[in-house]
Amino acid sequence: MNARGWSKFNIASVVLGFAFLYLPIVLLIIFSFNESKLVTVWAGFSTKWYAQAFANQGLMDAAWVTIRVAFVSASIATVLGTLAAMALARRTAFPGRLLFSGMIYAPLVMPEVITGLSLLLLFVAVDLDRGMTTVTLAHITFSMCFVAVVVQARLAGFDRSLEEAALDLGATPARAFFSVTLPLIAPAVAAGWMLAFTLSLDDLVIAQFNSGPGATTLPMKIFSQVRLGVTPEINAICTILVAIVSVGVIVSSIALKRQEVQRQRAQRLAAQA
């Protein structure tokens, strides 16, 4: 769409929309550098809350648990989600396909309290002690669906004849996947991993239901502290998280963009040769 340019109304709605989206986060970051213990009254610049956050053993333990859970669950979810995306995009008929696609899309909108409670009942029924393992299993389950949707969108967008050519030339399906399909969908798989990782970092409710002693995650820790009141220390830890995720997303999207440009250039060269 591009008719009669960008009106003042369009510009104003974009500017105001982004102000609304970003102002709260910007204020949170600013007040993490506040000297005063009060989160809302500015009293000079200080980094003492960061020092205090790093010295807080409980917070650091929780951060470590969260990172390990996120890493393992994102990696397994990426494998399962990519397989699921292949099944959805490439196999149009198999028994129970409708149920399968239903189970992929439903967790995207399912209220977390329901997912959390139902998984907990499963773990209790099979007598699995609640802890890091159960949180990881729970995170794999909901984040694999997000990976599947992201990868499926990419699979739907590229030429299937490439895979067919590989198969005609005698490649096994596995070989065709690893040497033709996977390189083509790699950006979406990487984006899926990132998404699964941040979803796991972020999750409070499902972890709350499925975690046990010794497996307190960072969101659980933040939540229990926030209920007691807002502190600059929490602002500091939140700022660090926001910074890590923002840098990760921006760097990876620039890298993917560059890779895409190079691929297109290589294709043009190949076409000319």
Added chain:
Amino acid sequence: MKTSRFTVWLPYLWLLIFFLAPFALVLKLSLSEPAIAIPPYNPVLTWEEGIAGWWVDLKRLSFENYRFITEDSLYWKSYLSSVWIATVSTLLTLAIGFPLAYGMARAPRAMRPVLLMLVILPFWTSFLIRVYAWIGILKKEGLLNQFLLWAGLIDQPLTILNTDVAVYIGIVYSYLPFMVLPLYANLEKQDATLLEAAADLGCTPFRAFWTVTWPLALPGVLAGCFLVFIPAVGEFVIPALLGGSDTLMIGQTLYDEFFKNRDWPVSSTVAVILLAILIIPIVIFQRLQQREAGA
């Protein structure tokens, strides 16, 4: 193309075990009786005694929890108020999200990837942190009140935090990217020459919007509204942090029933009814998604 069976069965099996089976357990537990034990319920339908045992167990199933929930006004008030809060917030999100997505779709082509990135970025940053950020803004001595007092717009600080208004703000804020992304995807694809044709035929821009752009945008509007409405009904974090003691939302009622009252059967019953309320919007949403994926 033939992919090996393994690509289907591995994720399929995973979802059957970790997504579908747990729902069966929730349903089963909602029909059991609470007990003071660990875990705190009397199991019905055990596997040990085989089919004959099942028949005995089936007769023990009780709808006691369902009756209890319909009799206690707390529960149905929570359901009604959740659906109401989610509906109002969805409409507010649409009212803010549509102009934003529309402005993005009409932005110069070179700027669009950056704008899209700016919408997606908050979606990656923690939900909990974004909700937390509003506490410092909305509380009595918070930044919003300081600003309004300074600007002379009010004489007394407003009470916003711990009210339903704060919950609306929290939901609109947190779910705005979910609304904007499908809307933008739709609006960006729309053919601008249609609007030019309408203008050439003497249509005012306002009329052209309602007769051309809006009907074409409806699939995006619906997708956005479902993506906001369905999770908002069961929202827990936002009412827990921003809502007041009189804010009733079913996600929080379920959470308290489970963690404070430790009544697993009643919380399962609450979950089953919540799912029953949401099943129609979820099915419509899935149809929409499948049509989009198939197109």
